[in-house]
Amino acid sequence: MTSFPKDFLWGGATAAYQFEGAWNEDGRGPAVRDFRTVGTPKKRRQVTYIDKDGHPGMMPAIRGLNLPDGARYAILDNCYYPNHIAVDFYHRYKEDIALLAELGFKVFRMSISWSRLFPKGDEELPNSKGIEFYREVFKELRKYKIEPLVTLWHFDTPVYLEEKYGGWNNRKTIQFFDHYAETCFKEFKGLVRYWITFNEINNAVGMLDMYGSDATDKAYQEAYNQLHYQFLASAHAVKKGHEIDKENVIGCMICGIPHYPLTCDPNDIIATRYRWEKGIFYSGDVQCKGEYPSFSKRLWNEHQVTVDITDQDLIDLKEGVVDMYTFSYYMSNIVTTHEIKDMVAGNIANGERNPYLDYSEWGWANDPKGLRYFLEVIYDRYHLPVMITENGLGAVDKMENDGTIHDDYRIQYMKNHILEMKKAIDHGVNLIGYTMWGCIDLISGGTGQMSKRYGVIYVDRDDEGNGTLNRFKKDSFYWYKKVIETNGENL
Numbered sequence: 001m002t003s004f005p006k007d008f009l010w011g012g013a014t015a016a017y018q019f020e021g022a023w024n025e026d027g028r029g030p031a032v033r034d035f036r037t038v039g040t041p042k043k044r045r046q047v048t049y050i051d052k053d054g055h056p057g058m059m060p061a062i063r064g065l066n067l068p069d070g071a072r073y074a075i076l077d078n079c080y081y082p083n084h085i086a087v088d089f090y091h092r093y094k095e096d097i098a099l100l101a102e103l104g105f106k107v108f109r110m111s112i113s114w115s116r117l118f119p120k121g122d123e124e125l126p127n128s129k130g131i132e133f134y135r136e137v138f139k140e141l142r143k144y145k146i147e148p149l150v151t152l153w154h155f156d157t158p159v160y161l162e163e164k165y166g167g168w169n170n171r172k173t174i175q176f177f178d179h180y181a182e183t184c185f186k187e188f189k190g191l192v193r194y195w196i197t198f199n200e201i202n203n204a205v206g207m208l209d210m211y212g213s214d215a216t217d218k219a220y221q222e223a224y225n226q227l228h229y230q231f232l233a234s235a236h237a238v239k240k241g242h243e244i245d246k247e248n249v250i251g252c253m254i255c256g257i258p259h260y261p262l263t264c265d266p267n268d269i270i271a272t273r274y275r276w277e278k279g280i281f282y283s284g285d286v287q288c289k290g291e292y293p294s295f296s297k298r299l300w301n302e303h304q305v306t307v308d309i310t311d312q313d314l315i316d317l318k319e320g321v322v323d324m325y326t327f328s329y330y331m332s333n334i335v336t337t338h339e340i341k342d343m344v345a346g347n348i349a350n351g352e353r354n355p356y357l358d359y360s361e362w363g364w365a366n367d368p369k370g371l372r373y374f375l376e377v378i379y380d381r382y383h384l385p386v387m388i389t390e391n392g393l394g395a396v397d398k399m400e401n402d403g404t405i406h407d408d409y410r411i412q413y414m415k416n417h418i419l420e421m422k423k424a425i426d427h428g429v430n431l432i433g434y435t436m437w438g439c440i441d442l443i444s445g446g447t448g449q450m451s452k453r454y455g456v457i458y459v460d461r462d463d464e465g466n467g468t469l470n471r472f473k474k475d476s477f478y479w480y481k482k483v484i485e486t487n488g489e490n491l
Contacts, residue, residue: 004487015155021085037448108148138192153197155445170229185248194251197251274295376424
């Protein structure tokens with residue numbers, strides 16, 4: 001079997017709102033994710049607000065649901081907001097980066113918090129303390145010869161842009177993002193070479209499908225239009241990033257969920273094809289090919305959608321195609337037109353249970369072969385370098401009395417997925433990197449829990465916010481260190 005390329009980028013991934021903390025320190029403004037409470041696998045996180053009459057309220061954190069008219073985001077006294085402190089990377093970045101260096105990381109994926117650089121989002125000048133923080137982080141990574149892989153938008157639009165302009169419902173938000181992205185490219189030139197524009201950009205539409213009939217045509221209208229504005233912002237960023245530094249390598253980022261038909265009924269086969277098109281190819285085609293695919297009109301017509309597309313937009317999309325395709329991979333889903341008998345009802349997972357697969361406590365299918373399948377489909381479609389920028393197992397880890405954490409289940413999960421990566425390379429896929437999700441335990445994006453752990457480094461914190469925040473190495477830490485040392489040969 002083919003070995004991994006000698007310059008393969010092994011590493012791990014995080015997101016500012018789940019990892020950084022310091023949500024209101026050193027001039028950072030509030031972002032939309034700061035107003036989410038903790039949830040569970042069966043209870044959704046809530047968004048808190050004050051309504052137009054001054055009364056506190058909360059609603060499920062679901063895409064397509066907007067705050068009541070006249071309401072504004074608010075922090076309520078009786079709620080716990082896990083993202084506020086997260087795991088405090090802001091104050092512990094030197095300690096954490098030293099641990100990543102000990103692991104042998106070649107690359108570390110992180111995101112910049114837009115509101116740490118521009119507290120409101122529409123300022124002309126950035127917050128100098130925010131610039132200084134990220135510059136020091138990048139310099140620290142460079143000290144250990146770790147490449148930063150930086151995401152510009154990881155779900156954390158500044159709240160001011162949401163409340164004043166309507167966020168991504170407003171075309172004007174594109175110009176604010178343009179300014180933010182240009183600032184990042186200029187300020188961190190020479191420190192950062194690998195960039196991602198928008199995290200899991202396809203979720204704008206993909207998540208609505210998960211709510212079935214609860215998602216209205218109005219919600220789809222907003223989602224498709226928001227997505228178009230984000231496509232434009234991404235294209236502008238790619239073009240500007242190349243102008244500022246020709247060494248920049250800039251990618252898209254897709255939530256990668258392969259879909260399988262439940263039966264060989266032609267209706268199931270066609271429904272599965274359409275799910276791929278809507279959930280995966282639609283966003284990938286625009287960012288990798290610079291144009292909307294032929295099936296776009298069918299998708300728009302499904303929900304009577306009219307997208308605000310100008311002639312100049314089409315030119316901009318063509319001029320801003322990405323250099324690489326990056327994606328997250330955790331699970332696969334089943335598609336059927338038949339009545340569902342055994343429903344998977346986990347965190348952001350839906351559909352018929354696959355009888356050939358095991359499932360996590362959070363309802364996610366453990367499907368290593370699905371990763372190879374996705375890699376081969378995507379590379380065949382786009383012929384761009386591919387990087388897996390999220391993959392991992394969320395599980396409850398137990399710390400023993402001696403401080404050890406035995407997570408053989410995580411080692412087995414990663415081993416099985418890395419073996420499938422190897423097969424994909426052997427089959428011709430140009431796979432250039434792998435950053436496991438949550439290399440240091442962080443706050444779950446879906447549930448807000450700390451107990452849903454992904455890392456090879458344990459953080460002492462619980463679902464209520466108790467704990468020292470001290471770091472401990474799990475068994476998987478030592479295993480992954482050997483994997484990196486041997487470039488994927490010692491599994």
